[in-house]
Amino acid sequence: MQPLRLTAFSLVTSLGLGVDATLDALRAGRSGLVPRGFDAGLATFVGEVPTPEPLAPALADFDCRNNRIAALALQDDAFAEAVAAAREHYGASRIGIFLGTSTSGIEQTEQAYRRRDPWTGKLPTDYHYAETHNTFSLAALTARLFRLAGPAVVVSAACATTAKALGNATRMIAAGLCDAAIVGGADSLCATTIYGFRSLGLTSEGPCRPFDAARDGLSLGEAAGFALLEKSEGRGGRDDILLLGIGESNDAYHMSTPDPQGSGARLAMERALASAGLAASDIDYINLHGTATRVGDAAEDIAVTAVFGPQTPCSSTKGHTGHTLGAAGIVETIISSLAIRHDLMPGSPCTRSLDPCLRSRYLLENRSARVARVMSNSFGFGGSNCSLILGRVAP
C-alpha cells in the first residue's frame, strides 16, 4: 500500500488523559488496573477512566458513558487544533470518519431497561437509541464536534475493530473519496461485557498477566483513542508516524475461541508484511494482542514465532490498560507510535514469570532501543484478525 501519515493523536485510558499520560505510565511501568467488585459476587480488576463529565447541553442526546469518554479524547486541545487545520486545508467534505466500537452506548440501554415503565414496559422517554446505543453515534458525534461532512462509517468487528477501521480509511483515501480521515474509536465498561466475559470464563480475578505461566484471563478496560490519517504527500512533519501496511484475515474456526494453531493470526501478519513490502526482519518490535487468556496467548505465540522466529522483541500492553475491546486497536496503534517516537519497547507490568511453553521474545521490562518499525496485532470474536505496521517518516 501507499504509506499514509498519522499526524495527530489523542488518547484517554485508565492510565490518564492525553497521550503524555500514557507515555509516562509506559516509562514508569505503571498499570492502570484496579480491583473492583461488581454485583452478583464478581470481583475483578478493571482499567477505568475516571468519571467523565456529562456532555454539553447542545449534545445532550448523545450523553452516555461511551460518548463522554470519546468526547474527552476528541476535545483534547492539540488534536482538535490539528483537525481544524486539516479541515481548513482539505475542506470539511474531504475528511472522512472511520471509527470503531464494539458496545457503543449499550450501557445507556442497560440503564433504560432498569427504568422501564412498570405498567407498560416502555423505555423512558429520555432514552435516545440513535445517539447512544447505535454504534454510528460515535461517528455522528465526531462529525458534529468537528463540523465534518465527508463519508463516515463505524466498524464493529469485536476486538479487531479500531485496527480494521484504519483499513476502511486507507481504502477510501486510495479510492479518492477523501484526503484525510479521523480514525479510532471508543469502548467503555458496561454490564454486557463485564458479565458476558465472565460467562465465558475469560475474566481474571487479578490484574491480567499476558504470557505469564499463571495467566488466567483478561482484565477489561475502557478507552477512547483517535488519530488523524492523511495522504502522505504535502502536509506533515518529521514527528509523524507512517501507516505502512495492513493485513486482515479470519480464523474461520469458532465464534469465541481463537484457532489454537494461530493460522488466521499468522495470515494477518503475513498480509501486513506483504502490504508494506517488508520482511519479518524489518520489524523491530511487536505490540501483541496478548489478552492473557490461556488459549489466546498460546495461539498468538505460535503465529508470531512462525512468522518472525523467536528473536523479535514483543509485549502486550494489556497489563497497563486492560483489554479495551473495540478500542484496543487504536490504543495500541498510539502506543506503538509512542514506541517509535521515543525508542521505547514497553514491558509488561503485571506479568511475573513467563510461560516456558511460549517461545516469543517477550519483554517483561522496558527496553530502550532503536524502534523504526512496529507491528501491532488485534484479534477478536468471530475470528476477526488485523495486523498493522507503523514506521517513522525519517528512517
Next chain:
Amino acid sequence: MKVFVEGIGVWAAGLEGWASSREVLAGMRPYVPAPLTVPPSPLLPPNERRRTVATVRLALKVGAEAFANAGRDPSATATVFTSSGGDGETLHGILESLSTAELDVSPTRFHNSVHNAPAGYWTIATRSREPSTSLCAFDASFSAGLLDAAAQAVFDHCAVALIAYDLPYPEPLHSARAIGSTFGVAFVLTPEPTRASFARLTLALGRGFTAPTSLADAALETLRQGNPAARSLPLLQALARGSEAEIALDHVNGNTIAISIAPPPW
C-alpha cells in the same frame, strides 16, 4: 469507482429470492408482500443451524444466494457485512437478564450479540479466511457498506461480497428504534467484468446534488424507508430492469452516493 455485479441475493416479504424479485421490481408482476420466514442456512452443520439467531440466518441466506447466482467460491472471497444494529432478540435477552439481580448472561447469547456475529458464522461456514468487516451507518448502513465493498474490490483488486441485513427489534426497543420489516440483500462485486457480470456500477460521492431515489410503488417505498438494508431497493430495481440508469442512495453528513448502472457491452 467502477465495479461489476456478478450475483444478487435478496430476502424480504414479497421478495423471496432474486429470480422472482427481479420480475416484481421490473414491474412485470405486482408487489404482494406475504408473511416471511427466514429458514436456517444449509451452509451450517445441523447442530449449529438450530442455535443461529435471525440476523445470522438472514445474512447467510442472502449471501449464499448471491454466491450461487455468481457461480463464485465464497471461501476465496472477501466480505463486507453491514447493518444498523445487532441481533434484536439476543440483545433484548441480555438486557432483560442484566435488569434483574441474577446478572446472568448466557455465553451463547454473548457471542451472538456482537455486531460481527453474522460475519463470524459466515466465515466459519464457508471456511473463508479472506478479510471480512462489519459496518454500521445507522439508516445509511447500506450505502456505507457499498462504498467500502467497492473501494476494497478496486483497491485490493479482488472480488468482494456485500451482505446487508436488518430486522425489526422486539419491544420495548422497537419503540426506540423502529425498523419496519425484515430485509436482507447481498451482491457479489468484482473490479473487472467476468463471464457472470451483468451490470457495471459507477459510484461517486456527491454533496446534496441529487435527492435519494424513491420508488413509485407505495408498498415498496414503505419497505425502502422502513429498513436500512432496504435502502438498496432503487439499485435492485435498476438492476432488475436491466437498462442504463442513474440513481442516488442516501449516505451520511448530507452526502448522497450517485450510481450509474450500465448493462453490457462495456
